[in-house]
Every structure is written in structure tokens, then in C-alpha cells.
Amino acid sequence: MSETPLLEASELTRRFRSRQGVMSAVDRVSFRLMRGEHLGIVGASGSGKSTVAKLVQRLLPATEGHIYYSGRDVTNLGERALRPLRRRIQSVSQNPYASLFPNKSIGQNIVEPMLLHRMGSPKERMDSAMRLMRQVGVPSEQFYAFPHEISGGQQQRIAIARALALHPELLILDEAVSSLDVSIQAQILHLLVELQGQYSLTYLFVSHNLAVVRMICTQVAVMFLGRIVELGPVSEIFSHPAHPYTQALLAAVPDFSSARPAGADVPQEVDSEPEPPSPYRLPSGCRYRTLCPIATQRCESEEPQLRTVGAGQHAACHYSGGAEAEPDPARTEREGVR
Ligand SMILES: Nc1ncnc2c1ncn2[C@@H]1O[C@H](COP(=O)(O)OP(=O)(O)O)[C@@H](O)[C@H]1O
Numbered sequence: 445m446s447e448t449p450l451l452e453a454s455e456l457t458r459r460f461r462s463r464q465g466v467m468s469a470v471d472r473v474s475f476r477l478m479r480g481e482h483l484g485i486v487g488a489s490g491s492g493k494s495t496v497a498k499l500v501q502r503l504l505p506a507t508e509g510h511i512y513y514s515g516r517d518v519t520n521l522g523e524r525a526l527r528p529l530r531r532r533i534q535s536v537s538q539n540p541y542a543s544l545f546p547n548k549s550i551g552q553n554i555v556e557p558m559l560l561h562r563m564g565s566p567k568e569r570m571d572s573a574m575r576l577m578r579q580v581g582v583p584s585e586q587f588y589a590f591p592h593e594i595s596g597g598q599q600q601r602i603a604i605a606r607a608l609a610l611h612p613e614l615l616i617l618d619e620a621v622s623s624l625d626v627s628i629q630a631q632i633l634h635l636l637v638e639l640q641g642q643y644s645l646t647y648l649f650v651s652h653n654l655a656v657v658r659m660i661c662t663q664v665a666v667m668f669l670g671r672i673v674e675l676g677p678v679s680e681i682f683s684h685p686a687h688p689y690t691q692a693l694l695a696a697v698p699d700f701s702s703a704r705p706a707g708a709d710v711p712q713e714v715d716s717e718p719e720p721p722s723p724y725r726l727p728s729g730c731r732y733r734t735l736c737p738i739a740t741q742r743c744e745s746e747e748p749q750l751r752t753v754g755a756g757q758h759a760a761c762h763y764s765g766g767a768e769a770e771p772d773p774a775r776t777e778r779e780g781v782r
């Protein structure tokens with residue numbers, strides 16, 4: 445018998461209608477996030493990462509599919525029934541200043557959620573806020589400072605402290621360090637790693653930055669135009685990405701250029717990047733095929749589904765290893781023998 449995931453998405457779909465037509469921002473997305481694991485969701489802008497984050501927090505209704513929390517189907521729970529869940533799931537967003545009450549002191553900002561959920565006495569809440577401030581590296585003497593009086597990095601530390609105030613199980617971080625200077629980013633990332641263990645947290649970590657995901661996460665889901673194209677342990681995917689899109693993403697990051705298929709030529713200068721398809725007019729079959737260097741006729745006619753290609757590793761590509769893959773001599777040569 446396997447353990448129950450803390451969070452599970454099953455065939456989650458979210459469609460949006462606009463003047464341009466109907467598109468699926470998130471298309472049949474499934475994953476299981478176990479307690480104490482940390483799932484990174486990566487992909488280009490517009491691939492549906494934030495929509496997944498909003499769907500699992502029930503901030504946006506799903507068009508189809510299900511969300512399970514600790515094994516319970518929470519897809520259609522009413523606001524009242526959701527309240528205890530809202531405490532167990534907290535989030536940190538990209539813009540710390542916008543997420544704080546500007547006219548409340550930073551200490552009061554941390555106290556606020558405890559007040560809302562009627563936790564502790566006024567003294568206990570204040571002590572708890574002071575403790576959290578120290579924990580995230582903001583001196584508690586700053587309790588009465590206002591958000592605009594502290595730096596962006598400090599503001600993000602306070603946003604994190606506030607998210608922790610209710611002792612959540614799941615922390616959802618959507619581009620939580622993306623707006624910060626690189627040196628500040630590193631500090632906040634170290635803090636996030638420290639807190640994972642201290643608070644027994646599980647992270648759902650959305651980022652377009654692969655290096656950051658490798659530092660924080662144990663699992664990674666790679667999204668392309670609403671679909672998960674690759675899913676599995678960070679250790680597997682970062683060392684031998686199976687999907688051509690993951691390979692392209694990793695090859696674009698200097699740190700990971702070793703993940704590039706051996707012998708593959710990386711163009712020094714790309715004159716005109718091929719345009720990704722419009723989400724309103726997806727190609728038939730595999731939606732990555734118009735950008736894919738190894739696409740064949742089969743990719744035009746048949747949409748690849750996620751299937752096992754390695755230890756816990758899944759890829760949605762007809763030609764990514766695994767038992768069903770057809771041998772492709774050209775590709776074998778490019779990748780070398782592993
Ligand atoms: N409320 C909305 N109405 C219409 N389209 C939306 C809405 N929210 C997101 N989208 C579209 O859904 C796609 C995915 O968006 P998003 O989840 O924000 O991507 P990401 O976070 O990966 O950049 C984008 O094409 C975006 O334009």
C-alpha cells in the first residue's frame with residue numbers, strides 16, 4: 445500500500461474563453477505531492493504554472509478534474525468547508541509589497557492571520573510574530589516598521605513569516621524570489637531551504653528558473669502550453685532529461701549545459717527563434733512538435749501521453765526512452781550511449 449499524497453491533482457483542466465476563442469491554460473494535469481517532498485513547476489511564461497497554483501488553492505475553479513488534499517476530494521468544497529484547508533495551505537507570491545497591508549506595521553502583518561483564525565491570546569500572537577521575525581532574519585525591533593520602510597528582501601521575509609504564522613503544511617510559492625536581486629534571491633532561497641526542515645513543510649514551488657528549482661525541490665514538473673511534458677525526481681530529470689523540451693530548457697541554462705545531449709550542436713547565435721504555437725490554435729498531435737528537433741509523422745497524428753521512462757521519471761514524448769519507444773538511430777547517436 446502506498447502513502448496518501450498531501451496534494452494530488454488528477455486530470456486538472458482549466459479553460460479560458462476570450463475574444464480569440466477557447467484555450468486550455470491547464471490541460472489534464474496530474475501529479476502527486478507527498479508530504480515532505482517539494483515539487484517545482486517549471487516552464488516558459490504562459491505555460492500554465494500560476495493557473496495550476498491557483499487551481500490547487502481553490503482560488504480558481506477547475507473546468508475539469510479533481511484536487512485531493514490528504515486523500516480528500518476538495519474540488520467542489522464550499523467556502524465554509526474550505527476554511528480549515530485555507531489555514532493548512534499558505535502562499536507566498538512574487539510581489540511581497542503588494543501582498544502586505546501597507547498601513548499596518550510588519551509585526552501586525554504577521555499577527556493578522558492569527559487574529560483572523562483566532563489563534564492564541566494577544567500576547568501569544570505578538571510573541572509568536574516576534575519569534576517568526578527572528579526566524580526569517582528580520583530583527584524583532586523592527587516590529588513597528590511599515591512595509592514601505594524595509595527593503596524588498598525584508599518584505600519577502602515578512603511575507604514568508606506571515607505564511608508560517610498559521611503552521612501550514614503546504615506552502616505554495618509562485619515566483620517567490622523572481623523579483624529580487626540575485627544576491628537577495630540567494631539569501632531567501634537559503635532561508636526557504638532552512639524552513640523546509642524546521643517546519644516540516646511541503647512546497648509547491650512555481651518558477652521559470654531551473655537553477656532555483658534544483659536548489660529547493662525534490663520533484664519537478666515541466667509544463668509546456670498547459671501540459672506536463674515531463675515529471676519526476678529532480679535528481680533524474682536534471683541529470684538526464686527525457687523530453688526534448690526539458691533538454692532545450694536545461695541546455696539554455698549555463699549551469700546545466702552538461703545536460704545537453706552529447707554531441708548536439710548548440711547554435712551560438714539564433715537569428716530567429718521559432719515561435720511557439722498559439723494556445724488558441726494548437727497543432728495536432730504533440731503540441732511541442734513544431735519546435736521539436738526530432739518530431740516525426742507520428743508526433744503529428746498522435747498526442748504523446750506521460751509514460752515511465754526511468755526511475756520515477758515520466759515523459760510525454762514518443763521517443764523518450766522506455767519500453768514503448770521506437771529506436772531512432774539518429775537520436776541514439778546524438779545522445780551517445782549511457
Ligand atoms: N483569467 C484569464 N483569462 C484568460 N486567459 C488567462 C487567464 N489567466 C491566465 N490566462 C492564460 O492562461 C495561460 C497560462 O497562464 P499562467 O498560468 O499565468 O502561466 P504562467 O504562470 O506559466 O506564466 C496564458 O496564456 C494566460 O494568458
Ligand SMILES: [Mg+2]
Nearest residue numbers: 493494495619
Ligand atoms: Mg505565472
